Amino acid sequence: MAYKAVVAIAKEPGVDEMVERAFDLLGGAESLIRKGSTVVLKPNAGHLGKPGTSVNTGAELVGSVARAVRAAGAKRVIVAEAAAIGCDTMACLEDSGIAEAARQAGVDEIIDIKSDKDLLTIPIRDARSDLVSVKLPRFLIEAEHIINMPVFKSHASMVFSCALKNIKGVVQDKIHYDMHRTNLAMAMMDIWSVVRADLNIADLIWPAEGFGPHSPVPMDFGCVLASRDPVALDAVACHCVGLDMDRVSYFGNARERGIGCADIEDIEVRGRSIEEVYQKMWLPYLDGFDTWPEYEFHTENSCSSCQSLVAFTMEKLKALGEYGKNTDAVICLGAKDELPDVAKERLILCGNCLRKHRAKGVAVHGCPPSEPHVAWAIIDREDQTDIGPGFRERMHSEEEPWNRFIEGIVAQKRAER
Numbered sequence: 001m002a003y004k005a006v007v008a009i010a011k012e013p014g015v016d017e018m019v020e021r022a023f024d025l026l027g028g029a030e031s032l033i034r035k036g037s038t039v040v041l042k043p044n045a046g047h048l049g050k051p052g053t054s055v056n057t058g059a060e061l062v063g064s065v066a067r068a069v070r071a072a073g074a075k076r077v078i079v080a081e082a083a084a085i086g087c088d089t090m091a092c093l094e095d096s097g098i099a100e101a102a103r104q105a106g107v108d109e110i111i112d113i114k115s116d117k118d119l120l121t122i123p124i125r126d127a128r129s130d131l132v133s134v135k136l137p138r139f140l141i142e143a144e145h146i147i148n149m150p151v152f153k154s155h156a157s158m159v160f161s162c163a164l165k166n167i168k169g170v171v172q173d174k175i176h177y178d179m180h181r182t183n184l185a186m187a188m189m190d191i192w193s194v195v196r197a198d199l200n201i202a203d204l205i206w207p208a209e210g211f212g213p214h215s216p217v218p219m220d221f222g223c224v225l226a227s228r229d230p231v232a233l234d235a236v237a238c239h240c241v242g243l244d245m246d247r248v249s250y251f252g253n254a255r256e257r258g259i260g261c262a263d264i265e266d267i268e269v270r271g272r273s274i275e276e277v278y279q280k281m282w283l284p285y286l287d288g289f290d291t292w293p294e295y296e297f298h299t300e301n302s303c304s305s306c307q308s309l310v311a312f313t314m315e316k317l318k319a320l321g322e323y324g325k326n327t328d329a330v331i332c333l334g335a336k337d338e339l340p341d342v343a344k345e346r347l348i349l350c351g352n353c354l355r356k357h358r359a360k361g362v363a364v365h366g367c368p369p370s371e372p373h374v375a376w377a378i379i380d381r382e383d384q385t386d387i388g389p390g391f392r393e394r395m396h397s398e399e400e401p402w403n404r405f406i407e408g409i410v411a412q413k414r415a416e417r
């Protein structure tokens, strides 16, 4: 019989039951976790986000998996993460509740990969991006098991984020920058080729639809998906939420790199069926920056932090009634040598990557810039440098129109289901 990737879909009343069921469907935790081993849990905790916001992997799920692997015989359990560029990992782990859930579950160590000093340089054989090697923490390389624990969420720069994308969070900022200066999707596959998580457990309990990661809308989906194969897991997740895989370029990159199985005919789904759990999700970033054809963007070399911020900003302009008034703006993000030749007041330069060009346009400082500053630069055509007087009042005044805008879309999307 031909090889089939296996993806488990668990839908049970409680998180512990779902974790237990997911392990059982894959053969049982004892068969997956070696006795006396070190297990690294890699959640998605890339941004600040309180429990219940679906910005990050659910804390309860992380705690539950930590307990399950300990019960299966793991000697040392570690939770490790490298948050997005510009984000403080430990602050994200604390804010999300993951750190507290890990402590409650008796996790031995919580590690900020970004500040780890004991790094090994791992060559990437047959690299398809410009990365030829990657520096990774020794503890990650030496661990017997890595369990990749993403949350499924709508994502501005990748359409959605789940298992394949989450492994990007094992590198420090320097490699992260380099990944954005090469073929990002292929760089992700190159990282996968050296950090092969042996199990992926995805949070589709409360996945996030909407304008993630800045303004996610939690969705009651109630499932945990698990697989040894991250590509198969992502493929099944896409089918569960009604996302056309042809709209997501990195499945093609995975295929080219020989990672995982993206063909649904070659995947054995265990537990619940896709049809049983199916719910169409609102994923608004299918067309990337073409979603806003009235504007001109120059995004080469930019990272997902600035891309997500600018994508969110375009929707915020709509909410504030400013979208149609500012279509002359030319928006640049990511390091560049050359800029478009337009008048200074039309050129919006987002982020510190463009600091050397600041005199040529409207400069938005920060890496990434503060959330409202890109919108204010576009509206006011004034440099945005720091959090000055009036910042909070203006932010506050924009909350109400934004909430109304989002509520309107959510109500419409839910009515369409």
Ligand code: SF4
Residues within 6 Å of the ligand: 085, 086, 177, 301, 302, 303, 304, 305, 306, 307, 333, 334, 335, 350, 351, 352, 353, 354, 366, 367, 368, 369
């Ligand atoms: S300025 Fe923006 S694009 Fe540049 S590294 Fe920072 S977040 Fe990324």
